[in-house]
Amino acid sequence: MSLSAVVLLCMFGTVTSEACAVPSAQQWLVTGLQTQLENGVKQQSSPSPSVVMALNLAGGRDSTATKRLIQDIKGIKDMTSGKVALYVLSLQSFCVDPKDVPTAGGRVNVVSALEEKTNEEIKHYYDTGTPKTTNYQLALDILALCVEKSPDAKNAAATLIKIIKGCQSKGCFDVDTAAMVALALSCVHDGMSKGSKMEGAITETLRVITAQILDSQQESGIIGNIYSTGLAMQALSVTTEFYPAGAWKCTKTIDEVLRKMYEGAFTNPEAGSQILPSLVGKTYLDVATLNCFSDPNITVHYTVINQLIGPYFNYSITVKVPKGSVLLAALEAAQHVNPTIFSFQTESTSWGPMVISIHGVNGSSDDKTYWQFLSGEKPLDQGVGSYKPTDNEHIVAKFSTY
The missing domain is CATH 1.50.10.20 (Glycosyltransferase)
Structure with missing residues (x-):
C-alpha cells in the first residue's frame, strides 16, 4: 500500500457511524x-x-x-x-x-x-x-x-x-x-x-x-x-x-x-x-x-515567523474554525488552504501533539530550537491540542531558542 493511501486511511478510516455528518x-x-x-x-x-x-x-x-x-x-x-x-x-x-x-x-x-x-x-x-x-x-x-x-x-x-x-x-x-x-x-x-x-x-x-x-x-x-x-x-x-x-x-x-x-x-x-x-x-x-446574527465559526489570524535560520520568512493567513475548536484545527485549516507555506508536522507526547516542524523548518534539541506559540506576544500555556483560540485572536508560531 502506498504512503498516500496509508495517510488517507489514517485520516478518514472506515465510516461506521450511522450519523450523516462530517466527523x-x-x-x-x-x-x-x-x-x-x-x-x-x-x-x-x-x-x-x-x-x-x-x-x-x-x-x-x-x-x-x-x-x-x-x-x-x-x-x-x-x-x-x-x-x-x-x-x-x-x-x-x-x-x-x-x-x-x-x-x-x-x-x-x-x-x-x-x-x-x-x-x-x-x-x-x-x-x-x-x-x-x-x-x-x-x-x-x-x-x-x-x-x-x-x-x-x-x-x-x-x-x-x-x-x-x-x-x-x-x-x-x-x-x-x-x-x-x-x-x-x-x-x-x-x-x-x-x-x-x-x-x-x-x-x-x-x-x-x-x-x-x-x-x-x-x-x-x-x-x-x-x-x-x-x-x-x-x-x-x-x-x-x-x-x-x-x-x-x-x-x-x-x-x-x-x-x-x-x-x-x-x-x-x-x-x-x-x-x-x-x-x-x-x-x-x-x-x-437563518439566524442572520449568529456565526457558528470563529476567525483566527495565524502567523508563522522564522528569523533564526535562512531563508527567513514571515507569513500570515486568516482562517475560520468552528467555535470551541482547538488550535490544531486552525493549523490544519491553514495548511489546507495553502499547504506550500503552512505545512506542519506534529509529534505525540504525553501532553498531547507537539508541533515539531512548520514550512519545512524543524526544531532541534541539538540546536535548542523549537516552535513557540503565542497569542499576540503572550506565550500560550497550553499545547495546540488543548488551547482553544477565541474569535479574531492572533496566533503566532515563532521559531525560537531555549
Missing part, C-alpha cells in the same frame, strides 16, 4: 473550503450569488459582498430566470428582503422580476414543448418563489410536474436537474394541505425523482459524479419520506466527498458552493430561516 476530526476540511470561498468572494467585483448563499448558509457573512451583490441587480432585466432566482435566494440568506431591495436607482422587487421571468419560461413550454431556458432553471425558479411564499410557485410546480411526466422515459433529467426539482417540489409540498390533488401529484413526482437520483448512486457513495453529489445530498436530505429507509448510503457519500475534498476536488468556486451547504447540515430551503 469532527475532518471538520477542518469544511472550514478550509469555506475560507477558500470567502477569499475568492473578496477578490471578485461581482460575487457569485450561489457562492455567497453557500457561505451565508455556513454562517460566514460579508457585508461588503452584500453591497456588491445589490449593485449587480441593476442588470436584472438581462439575466436568465435562474440567475434571478439565485439572487432572490442569496439576498434572503443575507436577511435582505428580495421584494424591497434598496439600490442607487431606487428600490427593486426582485421577486416580482422572477415571477415575470418564470411566467415566460412556462409560456415558452406551452408554445414549444420546452422551457425558455432549461428544466434546471425552471426548478430553481420554483424553489426561490416557494421560499418567498409567492403564489406563482404552485402554478409553476404544476407545469414542472407535467414536464416530468412527459419526459420520464427520455432520461431528460440529469442528477443536478433531478436534485433541483426535488428541492423545489419538496418546498411546495411542505406548504400544501394534506390530501389535496396537487399534494398527491407532488408526492408521486417526488417518489419518481428521488428514485432516479438514487439510481445514480455509485458503490463509492458518489451520486452521479462528484460535482453533482452536493445538490443530490441536499435533495435527499429533505425528501426522506419519499424513498425507502437506508436507500441512500449517506455516510459513504460523506466519506467519499471528504476524500475528494482532501484531494482538491472543489477548487472551482461554483462546485464548492454546491457541496458546502450539505457539509454544514443545510440546504437551499434554509435560506429563509
Whole structure:
C-alpha cells in the first residue's frame, strides 16, 4: 500500500457511524473550503450569488459582498430566470428582503422580476414543448418563489410536474436537474394541505425523482459524479419520506466527498458552493430561516515567523474554525488552504501533539530550537491540542531558542 493511501486511511478510516455528518476530526476540511470561498468572494467585483448563499448558509457573512451583490441587480432585466432566482435566494440568506431591495436607482422587487421571468419560461413550454431556458432553471425558479411564499410557485410546480411526466422515459433529467426539482417540489409540498390533488401529484413526482437520483448512486457513495453529489445530498436530505429507509448510503457519500475534498476536488468556486451547504447540515430551503446574527465559526489570524535560520520568512493567513475548536484545527485549516507555506508536522507526547516542524523548518534539541506559540506576544500555556483560540485572536508560531 502506498504512503498516500496509508495517510488517507489514517485520516478518514472506515465510516461506521450511522450519523450523516462530517466527523469532527475532518471538520477542518469544511472550514478550509469555506475560507477558500470567502477569499475568492473578496477578490471578485461581482460575487457569485450561489457562492455567497453557500457561505451565508455556513454562517460566514460579508457585508461588503452584500453591497456588491445589490449593485449587480441593476442588470436584472438581462439575466436568465435562474440567475434571478439565485439572487432572490442569496439576498434572503443575507436577511435582505428580495421584494424591497434598496439600490442607487431606487428600490427593486426582485421577486416580482422572477415571477415575470418564470411566467415566460412556462409560456415558452406551452408554445414549444420546452422551457425558455432549461428544466434546471425552471426548478430553481420554483424553489426561490416557494421560499418567498409567492403564489406563482404552485402554478409553476404544476407545469414542472407535467414536464416530468412527459419526459420520464427520455432520461431528460440529469442528477443536478433531478436534485433541483426535488428541492423545489419538496418546498411546495411542505406548504400544501394534506390530501389535496396537487399534494398527491407532488408526492408521486417526488417518489419518481428521488428514485432516479438514487439510481445514480455509485458503490463509492458518489451520486452521479462528484460535482453533482452536493445538490443530490441536499435533495435527499429533505425528501426522506419519499424513498425507502437506508436507500441512500449517506455516510459513504460523506466519506467519499471528504476524500475528494482532501484531494482538491472543489477548487472551482461554483462546485464548492454546491457541496458546502450539505457539509454544514443545510440546504437551499434554509435560506429563509437563518439566524442572520449568529456565526457558528470563529476567525483566527495565524502567523508563522522564522528569523533564526535562512531563508527567513514571515507569513500570515486568516482562517475560520468552528467555535470551541482547538488550535490544531486552525493549523490544519491553514495548511489546507495553502499547504506550500503552512505545512506542519506534529509529534505525540504525553501532553498531547507537539508541533515539531512548520514550512519545512524543524526544531532541534541539538540546536535548542523549537516552535513557540503565542497569542499576540503572550506565550500560550497550553499545547495546540488543548488551547482553544477565541474569535479574531492572533496566533503566532515563532521559531525560537531555549
